[in-house]
Amino acid sequence: ADVHLHWKWNQKEDMSPQQAIEILRQQNIGLAVVTGTPPELALELHELDPQRVIPIYGLYRIPGEWASWHRDDTLLARVRMALESGRYQGIGEVHLIGGFISHWQKPTIAGLFSLAAEFDVPVLLHTEFSRADYTLGLCQAHAKTRFLWAHAGSMLAPDQVRKVLQGCANVQVELSARDPWRHRGNPMVDEDGMLLPDWRTLIIDHADRFMVGSDPVWPVD
Numbered sequence: 001a002d003v004h005l006h007w008k009w010n011q012k013e014d015m016s017p018q019q020a021i022e023i024l025r026q027q028n029i030g031l032a033v034v035t036g037t038p039p040e041l042a043l044e045l046h047e048l049d050p051q052r053v054i055p056i057y058g059l060y061r062i063p064g065e066w067a068s069w070h071r072d073d074t075l076l077a078r079v080r081m082a083l084e085s086g087r088y089q090g091i092g093e094v095h096l097i098g099g100f101i102s103h104w105q106k107p108t109i110a111g112l113f114s115l116a117a118e119f120d121v122p123v124l125l126h127t128e129f130s131r132a133d134y135t136l137g138l139c140q141a142h143a144k145t146r147f148l149w150a151h152a153g154s155m156l157a158p159d160q161v162r163k164v165l166q167g168c169a170n171v172q173v174e175l176s177a178r179d180p181w182r183h184r185g186n187p188m189v190d191e192d193g194m195l196l197p198d199w200r201t202l203i204i205d206h207a208d209r210f211m212v213g214s215d216p217v218w219p220v221d
Contacts, residue, residue, distance in 0.1 A: 001031040004093070004124065004150060004176045004213025007045055008037040011216075017044045024052060033213075035093055035124065037061070043087060056090030056124060057082045066095040070102060076111045083119040091116050092124025093150060096134070104138040117144040122172075126150040128183075132160040139168035147171045148211070151178055157186045158198040165206050173206075176213035 007020060024032050035058040036042035042055035057079060059069045069075060082088050091112065096104065104110060116123045125147045127135045132153060139147055152161050152173050164171055178188045188199045195203070203210050 001033075001212065002029050002214050003031075003033040003148060003174050003211045004215045005032050005034045006037065006093075006216055007034050007041045009041070012041070017048055021045060021048050021052070024049070033090070033124070037063075039082065039088075046087075054089050055087065056092050056121075057088040058092065059094060066093075067097070067100040069095075070106055070108050072108070075108055076115065079112060079115055083115065083121065088121070090121045090124060090148075092122075092148070093126050094123055095126045095128075096138075097126070097128040098130075098134075104134070104141070110142075113138070113142040113145045116146070117142065120146075122146040122148050124148045124150055126154065128154040130155070132156055132163045135164050135171075136167050139164065139171050143168075143170055145170060149173045150213070150215070151176055151183055152188075154183045155185045158202040162202055162205075165209055172209050172211060174211040174213040176215035177217075182217070 007017075011020070030052065031054065032045075032052055033054045033056060034042045034045050035056050036044070037058055038061045039058040042058065046053040046055040059075065059079070060066055079091065094112070095101065096109070102109075104113075113123065123145060127149070129135070135149065135153065147168070147170060149164070149171050152175055153164070161173065165173065175188070177183055187196065189195055
């Protein structure tokens, strides 16, 4: 299973949807959670291989909208319409990053999480802060919303990830993009690629809460 996949407009410039599906098959990915930019692109892959691809509703319609989506007054209406269609099985990726995004109590953000609870679908959530307090606050305030926490908090140390897992039963964690060239500061593995002791202990302690994703970025420079 790969729970964090993107299918974006600029990926389509280099490969067809059929080629993308073939890559999943070659890599033995039996379950692929896919978000699209624009959002309807995820449905392309689902229609080609509905048993393998689970489409979730991506919020972003154009490049760069990850930093401004919370100011979109039309957002909640279009997310509701997408979920009511029954074609999407989740919401995300949703970026909440210090310096770009306002507080999660903002009506658009809180409303999005409430919609996810109403339709009982998970939110693929990307937070990027130096401490876990922000994530802990929002997952406790939205206890009926299921969160799939991308990148294990992006830059957080294992003790901060543990803090969220212990404080919020509604959070699952995925481990994509913790490589040093994207999310620096708290490596998960040593020079030989082995899990560092604190990460290994955390994952074993909460083995039923962790998932694996790849988060393919494009282009890869």
